[in-house]
Amino acid sequence: MTPAARYATAAELCDLIASGEPAERALTRWARQARYAGSKDRAAVRDHVFDILRRWRSVAVAGGGETGRARVLGLLRLEGLDPEGIFTGEGHAPAPLSEVERAAGRSPEGRETWEMPGWLCDRVASAYGAEAEAITHALRHRAPVTLRVNALKTGVVAAQAALAAEGIETAPNPLAPMALTVTGNARRVAASRAYLEGLVELQDAASQTVVELLPLEPGMAALDLCAGGGGKTLGLAARLGGGPVDAHDADAGRMSNLPMRAGRAGAEIRIRTEPEGEYDIVLADVPCSGSGAWRRAPEGKWRLTESGLDDLLTTQDGILNHAASLVAPGGTLAYATCSILPEENAERVSAFLHRAPGWSVVLERQFLPDAQGDGFYTAQLRRER
Numbered sequence: 147m148t149p150a151a152r153y154a155t156a157a158e159l160c161d162l163i164a165s166g167e168p169a170e171r172a173l174t175r176w177a178r179q180a181r182y183a184g185s186k187d188r189a190a191v192r193d194h195v196f197d198i199l200r201r202w203r204s205v206a207v208a209g210g211g212e213t214g215r216a217r218v219l220g221l222l223r224l225e226g227l228d229p230e231g232i233f234t235g236e237g238h239a240p241a242p243l244s245e246v247e248r249a250a251g252r253s254p255e256g257r258e259t260w261e262m263p264g265w266l267c268d269r270v271a272s273a274y275g276a277e278a279e280a281i282t283h284a285l286r287h288r289a290p291v292t293l294r295v296n297a298l299k300t301g302v303v304a305a306q307a308a309l310a311a312e313g314i315e316t317a318p319n320p321l322a323p324m325a326l327t328v329t330g331n332a333r334r335v336a337a338s339r340a341y342l343e344g345l346v347e348l349q350d351a352a353s354q355t356v357v358e359l360l361p362l363e364p365g366m367a368a369l370d371l372c373a374g375g376g377g378k379t380l381g382l383a384a385r386l387g388g389g390p391v392d393a394h395d396a397d398a399g400r401m402s403n404l405p406m407r408a409g410r411a412g413a414e415i416r417i418r419t420e421p422e423g424e425y426d427i428v429l430a431d432v433p434c435s436g437s438g439a440w441r442r443a444p445e446g447k448w449r450l451t452e453s454g455l456d457d458l459l460t461t462q463d464g465i466l467n468h469a470a471s472l473v474a475p476g477g478t479l480a481y482a483t484c485s486i487l488p489e490e491n492a493e494r495v496s497a498f499l500h501r502a503p504g505w506s507v508v509l510e511r512q513f514l515p516d517a518q519g520d521g522f523y524t525a526q527l528r529r530e531r
């Protein structure tokens with residue numbers, strides 16, 4: 147595909163997304179039927195679509211319309227690229243621009259540049275005041291690619307050397323001791339030997355910090371109550387010298403790859419369909435808005451509604467109650483979200499403390515999205531003995 151044809155495809159996909167089709171599904175369906183598209187074409191189309199989703203509002207303002215075509219035009223203008231070189235009509239390129247399209251569009255301003263629905267702008271503004279604009283702007287950029295070095299198999303320096311031997315450049319990430327930011331050839335990671343042999347996992351640095359902060363000691367009983375794909379479960383096992391760590395998820399299918407990942411990492415993970423008993427550590431990495439990670443999944447910004455957020459808060463309260471019932475006296479309940487919204491974070495913790503006597507907060511951190519990592523929140527609650 148030519149560069150222009152990739153933009154033409156991105157425009158079509160954005161129209162599908164605007165009509166309600168989830169971005170991942172639109173991209174997968176296109177990739178399946180586009181046999182002519184090579185891996186670089188697929189990656190470029192995906193990048194264009196996600197770049198547009200991150201700046202959905204301002205690309206429409208800059209492009210002078212809400213169609214996929216206008217959004218591609220807006221993206222090119224915002225990135226300082228010449229649209230005339232893309233909208234040529236040659237081959238599979240988008241049709242040439244009309245005079246109306248050339249004259250349409252303007253620079254986005256004010257909250258248009260925050261790139262989220264008005265009600266969310268209001269919530270971020272009331273939570274962060276003068277900092278809000280910088281936080282929303284951080285979410286407009288691509289997220290860093292970050293690895294967690296698996297202490298069960300290697301050390302940071304050796305992992306860097308193994309990755310470098312495959313042309314993958316990395317730098318230590320100050321947020322977490324085992325975190326490496328990929329600075330060159332990130333697309334090679336998933337097929338690299340270092341990754342396939344379990345020396346490194348793909349994991350955001352703030353996400354790693356949630357596990358690094360836990361007061362873990364050898365032999366402790368640990369449960370990851372919302373294990374999902376198991377990123378944090380494996381981090382827990384690495385900190386416990388290999389495990390065992392119990393893993394549960396309400397949707398067991400989400401853990402389907404976990405046994406394979408655990409085998410690769412050299413970790414002992416036990417799947418628990420109905421966890422019971424008393425654990426020293428229960429991690430509840432609850433479902434949330436994902437607002438701290440909207441760089442990676444930008445569609446979430448535009449799909450989230452106020453009632454959807456309310457439903458999440460109810461789910462979070464329920465999981466906190468369940469998690470608390472599994473913590474031994476003197477044990478720790480770690481609550482975590484990849485959210486920057488206080489409603490999902492400190493407010494959930496204080497609501498829990500009001501309804502559950504005998505608990506106290508021993509640690510609380512809010513990470514904001516930046517060059518090192520995603521936005522994350524974690525609080526550790528200690529159960530009295």
Ligand SMILES: C[S@@+](CC[C@H](N)C(=O)[O-])C[C@H]1O[C@@H](n2cnc3c(N)ncnc32)[C@H](O)[C@@H]1O
Pocket residue numbers: 371372373374375376377378379394395396397400431432433434461464465
């Ligand atoms: C944020 S994701 C977990 C990500 C995972 N910890 C990781 O690091 O890769 C939240 C998970 O909670 C699960 N979940 C939703 N409701 C739940 C519940 N009531 N109890 C346990 N897990 C639940 C979801 O299926 C989802 O996999």
